[in-house]
Amino acid sequence: MSSSTYSxxxxxxxxxxxxxxxxxxxxxxxxxxxxxxxxxxxxxWSEHCGYKHSRRLLRRLPTEGPHLLLGPGENAxxxxxGGGLAVAFKVESHNxxxxxxxxxxxxxxxxxxxxxxxxxxARPIAVLDSLRFxxxxxxxxxxxxxxxxxxxxGHYGNSIGVPTVxxxxxxxPSYEQNCLxxxxxxxxxxxxxxIRSAAAGAGNVVVLLGALTGRDGIGGASVLASAELGDADDxxxxxxxxxxxxxxxxxxxxxxxxxxxxxxxSLQDLGAAGLTSASSEMxxxxxxxxxxxxxxxxxxxxxxxxFEIMVSESQERMLCVARPECVGALLDVCERWEVLAxxxxxxxxxxxxxxxxxxxxxxxxxxxxxxxxxxxxxxRPVPPSSDLYGGSEAVLSGEEPPAQTLLALLGSANLASRxxxxxxxxPIVQSRTAxxxxxxxxxxxxxxxxxxxxxxxxxxxRRVACDPRRGAAETxxxxxxxxxxxxxxxxxxxxxxxxxxxxxxxxAWQLTEAVEGxxxxxxxxxxxxxxxxxxxxxxxxxxxxxxxxxxxxxxxxPHADRAGRMGFAHEGDLIALVGPFEPSMVGSELAKLRxxxxxxxxxxxxxxxxxxxxxxxxxxxxxxxxxxxxDIAEGGVATALxxxxxxxxxxxxxxxxxxxxxxxxxxxxxxxxSGSAEALAGFIVIGEVGGDVLxxxxxxxxxxxxxxxxxxxxxxxxx
Amino acid sequence: xxxxxxxxxxSCDDIDALQAATRVxxxxxxxxxxxxxxxxxxxxxxxxxxxxxxxxxxxxxRFAPVMAEVEEFARxxxxxxxxxxxxxxxxxxxxxxxxxxxxxxxxxxxxQVEVEVVRGLGPFTGACExxxxxxxxxxxxxxxxxxxxxxxxxxxxxxxxxxxxxLGENPNGSLRDIAxxxxxxxxxxxxxxxxxxxxxxxxxxxxxxxxxxxxRAHVEQHVLx
Numbered sequence: 001m002s003s004s005t006y007s008x009x010x011x012x013x014x015x016x017x018x019x020x021x022x023x024x025x026x027x028x029x030x031x032x033x034x035x036x037x038x039x040x041x042x043x044x045w046s047e048h049c050g051y052k053h054s055r056r057l058l059r060r061l062p063t064e065g066p067h068l069l070l071g072p073g074e075n076a077x078x079x080x081x082g083g084g085l086a087v088a089f090k091v092e093s094h095n096x097x098x099x100x101x102x103x104x105x106x107x108x109x110x111x112x113x114x115x116x117x118x119x120x121x122a123r124p125i126a127v128l129d130s131l132r133f134x135x136x137x138x139x140x141x142x143x144x145x146x147x148x149x150x151x152x153x154g155h156y157g158n159s160i161g162v163p164t165v166x167x168x169x170x171x172x173p174s175y176e177q178n179c180l181x182x183x184x185x186x187x188x189x190x191x192x193x194x195i196r197s198a199a200a201g202a203g204n205v206v207v208l209l210g211a212l213t214g215r216d217g218i219g220g221a222s223v224l225a226s227a228e229l230g231d232a233d234d235x236x237x238x239x240x241x242x243x244x245x246x247x248x249x250x251x252x253x254x255x256x257x258x259x260x261x262x263x264x265x266s267l268q269d270l271g272a273a274g275l276t277s278a279s280s281e282m283x284x285x286x287x288x289x290x291x292x293x294x295x296x297x298x299x300x301x302x303x304x305x306x307f308e309i310m311v312s313e314s315q316e317r318m319l320c321v322a323r324p325e326c327v328g329a330l331l332d333v334c335e336r337w338e339v340l341a342x343x344x345x346x347x348x349x350x351x352x353x354x355x356x357x358x359x360x361x362x363x364x365x366x367x368x369x370x371x372x373x374x375x376x377x378x379x380r381p382v383p384p385s386s387d388l389y390g391g392s393e394a395v396l397s398g399e400e401p402p403a404q405t406l407l408a409l410l411g412s413a414n415l416a417s418r419x420x421x422x423x424x425x426x427p428i429v430q431s432r433t434a435x436x437x438x439x440x441x442x443x444x445x446x447x448x449x450x451x452x453x454x455x456x457x458x459x460x461x462r463r464v465a466c467d468p469r470r471g472a473a474e475t476x477x478x479x480x481x482x483x484x485x486x487x488x489x490x491x492x493x494x495x496x497x498x499x500x501x502x503x504x505x506x507x508a509w510q511l512t513e514a515v516e517g518x519x520x521x522x523x524x525x526x527x528x529x530x531x532x533x534x535x536x537x538x539x540x541x542x543x544x545x546x547x548x549x550x551x552x553x554x555x556x557x558p559h560a561d562r563a564g565r566m567g568f569a570h571e572g573d574l575i576a577l578v579g580p581f582e583p584s585m586v587g588s589e590l591a592k593l594r595x596x597x598x599x600x601x602x603x604x605x606x607x608x609x610x611x612x613x614x615x616x617x618x619x620x621x622x623x624x625x626x627x628x629x630x631d632i633a634e635g636g637v638a639t640a641l642x643x644x645x646x647x648x649x650x651x652x653x654x655x656x657x658x659x660x661x662x663x664x665x666x667x668x669x670x671x672x673x674s675g676s677a678e679a680l681a682g683f684i685v686i687g688e689v690g691g692d693v694l695x696x697x698x699x700x701x702x703x704x705x706x707x708x709x710x711x712x713x714x715x716x717x718x719x
Numbered sequence: 720x721x722x723x724x725x726x727x728x729x730s731c732d733d734i735d736a737l738q739a740a741t742r743v744x745x746x747x748x749x750x751x752x753x754x755x756x757x758x759x760x761x762x763x764x765x766x767x768x769x770x771x772x773x774x775x776x777x778x779x780x781r782f783a784p785v786m787a788e789v790e791e792f793a794r795x796x797x798x799x800x801x802x803x804x805x806x807x808x809x810x811x812x813x814x815x816x817x818x819x820x821x822x823x824x825x826x827x828x829x830x831q832v833e834v835e836v837v838r839g840l841g842p843f844t845g846a847c848e849x850x851x852x853x854x855x856x857x858x859x860x861x862x863x864x865x866x867x868x869x870x871x872x873x874x875x876x877x878x879x880x881x882x883x884x885x886l887g888e889n890p891n892g893s894l895r896d897i898a899x900x901x902x903x904x905x906x907x908x909x910x911x912x913x914x915x916x917x918x919x920x921x922x923x924x925x926x927x928x929x930x931x932x933x934x935r936a937h938v939e940q941h942v943l944x
Contacts, residue, residue: 249728
């Protein structure tokens with residue numbers, strides 16, 4: 001074994017391990033690790049791979065459900081969607097790399113989440129994105145990040161032929177130094193093609209598929225994802241990986257063909273911490289050992305050190321295990337797809353991950369030490385003693401007439417039309433898309449039997465900043481409300497927890513409260529969490545980001561051709577307000593435009609009635625009784641009405657119930673629906689569809705063309 | 720009537736084109752490294768990123784083994800339709816006039832656009848009326864049709880411009896709003912809009928079917944008859 005050239009404390013601290021953690025390594029190994037082993041352990045014990053500050057907390061989330069096929073712990077979770085088909089899905093962050101190099105950071109974020117999905121045997125059929133940036137009006141850096149991140153997402157998704165069907169973007173000063181790039185992917189598979197990552201069968205062969213291994217992304221998981229970003233971030237640029245969607249396209253098709261031909265025992269993608277993480281996770285899940293010979297690995301640079309090969313985060317690589325008699329056929333398939341495939345090792349009946357280089361053992365670590373012995377920390381949550389986030393610059397005084405307020409909201413960066421962004425994405429390739437962006441509250445994808453799945457991604461950091469528990473619960477309710485608007489019943493959700501430094505008590509409190517809120521809402525709606533991702537340390541010298549749990553929810557509807565739409569459809573239809581909707585100004589977009597800080601108590605949601613009303617809306621969308629349905633979210637009921645008019649290219653005459661704040665918010669609880677008088681019997685009818693003006697009695701009177709023009713132009717300046 | 724859809728390793732809309740063609744006839748995939756067109760009656764070169772297109776779009780694909788067969792097929796009068804990346808490949812191969820340059824915006828653009836059928840006649844637009852408007856999506860970064868002015872005049876006067884973006888609909892800065900052109904012999908046609916993504920009412924439009932129906936009618940009347 002090679003000997004250390006550093007003093008011990010220097011070595012482990014440089015790799016991000018604490019003295020206590022290093023002592024734990026000495027104790028568990030019974031000796032000092034060599035350089036290769038320490039590099040591997042520092043990555044597996046990083047927050048990004050080991051979830052050491054969040055794993056205990058995440059046990060609070062419900063993970064059982066009637067439709068669940070694969071739960072947390074696999075590359076992606078999966079639910080049954082009927083007809084012998086499964087939908088696998090997951091959301092993951094690529095925040096820190098994108099803050100350093102937004103185009104490649106965002107592109108490889110998409111590439112990584114695609115690999116997670118085809119690693120379980122599912123063909124990726126849709127991508128959604130959840131993005132956060134600083135204020136585009138005042139920050140040139142945020143405009144640059146937005147422009148390049150959107151281009152990067154489009155570059156990867158468009159080039160590989162997976163449609164980008166939805167997403168969300170918000171701008172808040174707290175994301176100025178830490179943009180958020182969360183990407184979600186859905187994949188479709190016959191049940192019997194789903195595959196797990198667990199290695200099995202001593203003597204079976206380990207094959208590395210895909211790109212050459214280079215020096216890119218070395219230490220990404222520990223350097224970028226597990227520490228706060230500082231001023232000298234340009235020096236970290238070599239840690240960002242470069243994406244190659246063409247290589248991944250071939251890799252994807254190749255892996256799916258290998259699975260269709262039943263040539264694999266298990267499959268795993270190489271993501272953060274590269275071969276170290278992939279091999280130890282496969283071995284850990286299977287309760288077996290692995291031996292890997294680094295001399296077999298095709299390198300981009302011949303002089304790479306063993307530790308560099310083990311931790312490289314070169315993209316577009318997969319690791320698989322195959323029975324020896326299948327290797328010939330496996331290599332034939334890889335050759336047809338021009339995918340590099342190399343036998344690099346074998347499964348052993350031992351319990352360690354053994355790494356060879358030029359005939360020497362350069363690492364030999366029990367798999368359990370890599371996977372299970374990572375220390376888990378209890379958070380020490382303390383509610384913040386003062387407000388963590390200030391207000392932003394006021395653009396409204398509060399004295400404006402309602403018409404002006406509505407126009408200001410519609411044209412604001414957070415509510416304006418996302419067209420300039422989504423026009424850079426292909427939402428229709430693969431010919432499943434039945435509802436595109438702006439047509440409905442959720443994307444709808446057709447299945448072969450005429451049914452469909454729906455998907456929505458949501459998060460509202462401003463509201464979670466006000467009240468982490470209720471704000472996080474609202475995120476789940478809003479996703480479910482979006483699905484209800486197209487007629488879909490939720491089957492499962494995935495989440496990405498984007499927070500600041502969890503070692504700080506107030507961030508620990510945000511995280512703890514938010515997970516509790518997510519768990520309560522999931523239990524109330526009966527929707528399991530199938531997997532997810534945690535991104536911590538999103539913190540700059542000025543403070544943490546807004547606590548931002550992002551939720552992606554997948555649902556099912558029986559008839560694709562009955563999927564709901566957002567826009568008002570027919571002159572003369574009545575309009576109703578549905579749901580236990582009791583909004584307030586706290587945490588609202590209008591409060592933001594008035595310069596108010598995100599503080600105050602959010603309105604309580606009665607989980608039981610939320611579930612009932614979502615079911616009622618879903619049933620009436622499915623039956624066709626509601627000709628349009630839209631959830632009331634940011635900007636309140638006035639904004640929702642304007643959006644229904646713009647989408648339907650038709651006006652409305654409305655009288656709001658007495659005392660209802662037209663701009664107050666209570667996401668996930670209220671809906672604007674339209675339909676015939678019979679269809680709306682029993683609901684609070686508030687108006688009628690028709691004309692070319694949105695008139696809210698006693699409040700405002702605006703041409704739909706003006707509403708559209710203002711909403712359409714809100715983002716064009718920045719994109 | 721059997722369509723053959725070329726499949727490069729980086730093709731994205733190959734299965735979409737296969738499914739669309741299947742609505743009007745039979746269809747098979749043609750693997751890029753095979754010298755075999757499997758006896759098809761018409762070839763479709765689909766959208767996507769043939770070999771990654773990190774170099775100029777289509778510049779490598781024109782040298783694919785299957786393209787030698789496609790060129791031979793075209794020279795013998797066989798129908799060849801190039802959609803988006805396929806249009807780029809056919810221009811690179813010299814089967815179609817002009818070139819496709821990066822969009823004026825320099826960005827990828829997805830948009831449902833209205834195109835006008837300039838000539839409702841011949842193997843690709845025979846099922847359309849002159850001046851008929853079709854609603855078909857575009858999605859590309861490199862779709863700005865370019866040819867020198869005298870060539871554009873000649874294309875127009877010889878009736879080779881088959882599709883034009885309707886007034887105000889040009890998404891990429893194509894010269895003279897040209898959305899699709901054919902060769903002099905009228906058996907090779909390339910267009911940037913994606914007719915295979917306008918064949919299902921649930922996708923919002925079925926206007927693209929007319930391109931496939933035109934091809935079927937032509938083959939049935941002139942080739943199979």
